[in-house]
Amino acid sequence: MCELYLLRQLAAFKEYGTLSEAAERLYLSQPALSRNMRKLEEEIGVPLFVRSRNKLELNENGILTAELARKALSEIDGIAKQVRDFDRSRRTISLGVCAPAPIWKLTPLLSQLYPTMTIQTEITEETELLEGLHNGQYQLIVLHFHPEDKHYISTACGTEKLFFSLPPTHRLANEAALSFSDLDGESFLLMSEIGFWHDMAVRKMPHSRFLIQNDRFTFDEIVNASVLPSFSTDTANEFFGNSSDRIQVPITDEEAEVRYFLVCLKENDKQFGQLYKVL
Known part of the structure; x- marks a missing residue:
């Protein structure tokens, strides 16, 4: 099973387009983000990127994985929000007037x-x-x-x-x-x-x-x-x-x-x- 933080980083890479921009938005160094993407590839078992000397790009596997990750993370975040809302409702009386x-x-x-x-x-x-x-x-x-x-x-x-x-x-x-x-x-x-x-x-x-x-x-x-x-x-x-x-x-x-x-x-x-x- 893939770690959630790796899926979030992959989704961020797809959203921001470059390793440097994604790393900056995630408050990570580029080498750390690059290592994490290699780890994700190892966990999934297929290559996700096309690598050149100065560039990292998603291949077709990576594009699909990033899109699936985005959808899964959205559902997971939605579950977390519902649980927090439920917990808050048990401790909060909301009065509309x-x-x-x-x-x-x-x-x-x-x-x-x-x-x-x-x-x-x-x-x-x-x-x-x-x-x-x-x-x-x-x-x-x-x-x-x-x-x-x-x-x-x-x-x-x-x-x-x-x-x-x-x-x-x-x-x-x-x-x-x-x-x-x-x-x-x-x-x-x-x-x-x-x-x-x-x-x-x-x-x-x-x-x-x-x-x-x-x-x-x-x-x-x-x-x-x-x-x-x-x-x-x-x-x-x-x-x-x-x-x-x-x-x-x-x-x-x-x-x-x-x-x-x-x-x-x-x-x-x-x-x-x-x-x-x-x-």
Whole structure:
């Protein structure tokens, strides 16, 4: 049986074309690589190279062997990745969410209930969350609607209400409540990575311009110094605090208040039964 390192070196030789280039990429000396290729020929039992004074080339045997080696190594690497992914899945709970707020509540709870597990979170679109739940990318997901599917177990895990966050000098700051259409067309400060809230704002306010900030600290500093409106939620205010002098005006549109649902596959009921009982 050929040693894997010899097959990797042969595949590298074919990929890079010359002994010197392959040796450099493999962090080997040329003589060492040349010796290893001779060893590989001895193990296989047929010549793989055409040798001249200053050149080493693959013959037809070598070309075939290099291609078979590439395919075999790809399969072996794939096996190794699957095993590592499986091992990581046994030590990691992957939580996919449609917005940041569920992370703030669920991550501490998961850490408390499953102290030996690493909690991994990701915010993405809900179609991708459902797909990821089925393909094993996530063990748990949070949606802002109740999924009607017999393969799922779901339970409500919180609510969140969106507000306009207006400077006191804003023309509508004294209103008791406003709709999206009331401020459509104004420029807004907006945090990135807010999940479906971003898509909702863009859809409900098609004439507005959104100035995206990636860092929470920077966003808060700009909001405190700016006359532009922004958004806030009751959950974010509870989690981060509301230190600015801005006025929080409720949004009257039905979509501005959501209920979150924690979802897992029925086959994982035993693993997360304790979590669902707490919720």
